[in-house]
Every structure is written in C-alpha cells, then in structure tokens.
Amino acid sequence: EESRIATPIGTTLDRFIKNKQENFKYATGELSQLLRDIALASKVVNREVSKAGLVDIIGTLEAQNSGGEQQKKLDVLANIRFSRALKKGGEACALVSEENDSYEELNRDGKYIIAIDPLDGSSNIDVNVSVGTIFSIYRRKTEVGSAVQEIDVLQKGTEQVAAGYVLYGASTMLVYTTGHGVNGFTYEQSLGEYFLSNPDIRIPEDGTIYSINEGLSKEFFPPVTAYVDWCKEQSFNARYVGSLVADFHRNLLKGGIYIYPATTKKADGKLRLVYECNPLAFITEQAGGKATDGNKRIMEIEPVALHQRSPLFVGSLNLVEKAMDERLAQK
C-alpha cells in the first residue's frame, strides 16, 4: 500500500530520513531534524551559489533597498544560512565553522555539535566551478543545558554520529552517512526536493584516478613523489578540480585517491581535520574505502585545535593502502 502511493519520481530525502529513523531503534528524531535543517539551509545556499554570476547585476539592482546582505561574500553568507537554520532547529548546542575563529554556542538544550565548512573551494565560484559544503555531527559530552566545553567540540572523528557534504555542481547533490552506509541525493530544483539517486554508495576497491596538486611537486617529500610516479607508471588519470568536494565526490563514485600531503612549506598539509578530513574520512570508510594522514587513520587523530590541519590520503582501499606501504608521511 505504502509503496504504491509513493511518488513515482522516487524517494525524497525527508521520506528517506523518516524511514531510517523508524528502522533505527535509538533515534529520537533529533538527528533526523538536524539533517533536515542542514538540507534546508543547503537549498538556500544552492540558490545563492547558482546566482553567483549575477551578483554584480542583482547587487546594483537591489543596492537601493537591501540591508547590504547581497554584498556579502558567498562563503560568509553560507555560514550565516547554516548557523541560522541550526539555531532555529534547536537540536545543536554549538557550531564549529571554518568561518569562525572559535565555536559558536547555539542552544544549550541541544544535544549535538556541528562542524562545518559552509562553502569550501569558494575561490572557484568566480570562475563558475563547483563548490561544496562539508559537515560533521557529534553528540555533546557535557550535560545538556550546561555551557559547551572544549571536550564537546574537540572530539575524534570516530565519535561522529553523522557526516556529509553538498556538492553545488552541474546538479546539486547531498551525500551523507549516519554510520549505516552512504546515500546520495540529487536536488530537483523545480520541486525544491532532494531525491535518492545513489543508494548505498560503495567506493571501488581499486581506481585509476589520482588527484593531487602536482604544481607543488617541488615541495613534496620523496615518498609522495614516489607514489605519484607509481600512479604515472600505472597510466592513471590525473584529475584535480581544486575544489575538495568535487574531487572527493568523483573519486568516491569512480574509484581513485585524493591526496593533500604534508609539504616542505606546509608541515600538516592544507586541509582542516575537524570539518574537512574527518567527515570525508567517515563517508569513505562507510563506503568501503580508507582515509589516513600517511601514518594514522584520520578518524583516530586526537584534535587539539578547532582549525588544525592534517595531511590527507583518501579514497579507494587498495590505493590508500599502497600509499601507506610507501610511508608517505615520513619526512
């Protein structure tokens, strides 16, 4: 009966979350609400990103009667959208964001911590290249109702209860995990809904794509150079958008490895552990792949600062294991 009345176009994100919640004994509905808040904010951000090229035109049109918000940069705007949606939703007690030096307290009665990069790769917006949002959800350690503490916001990746990303690309997609596999949804603009398009994503165990900024090769340590050479000996394809979510998403679906290594100039690489590496590591592991800093599993790194960086080798199981054989992070 239920399946017969289901919309012919497929399963919406809301329906999917609701069904999952019913299947998942301990879910209280709060995590589901959080995911819905994030999805809603992403729709607003999607609208703004898709109008990026029109900003100057619309900006001058609206300059007379706006409060100036149109003039804000998109990454700042995206941060505001997510922060507001989470504050209104009430389930989150704190937000860790790439955009803020410290964490933002949201709602003391909330049980969850959100870590987010609201708009990653924003330097790509000016040239109409895909950008993304990356997020991670933790349960707070301190008592509900009390002030948020460092131990709440600095948790290891293994403590994540959910993680995901939104890719604002040719189509906009939301991909997430709650620790029971990975599912992908594609946004249908005219209906304003995400629909399940990639159920139970598994990353191929092998792949033929390597993604690394080879322009920095003079700064690579020898094991990284050796690994890149190995990729070339295999005649792998080099693919690098320079937008983490886009590079990650392609490799997740097609099989491959994404590397942002430690370099002679950047001892810990470039990417941030808490809201870039950890969420993507969780998704990758849930899809059957692997994520390491070269020596250690990403999700087991003890974070000591909100914005700390980590080298990242993430993707297909065999490709990442090969990278670890070579002990790439050794300096």
Ligand code: AHM
């Ligand atoms: P950002 O946070 O300043 O946007 O930088 C993050 C981006 C990632 O999207 C991307 O993977 C990486 O920086 C690319 O760095 P590089 O230009 O050094 O290759």
Ligand code: MG
């Ligand atoms: Mg970023």
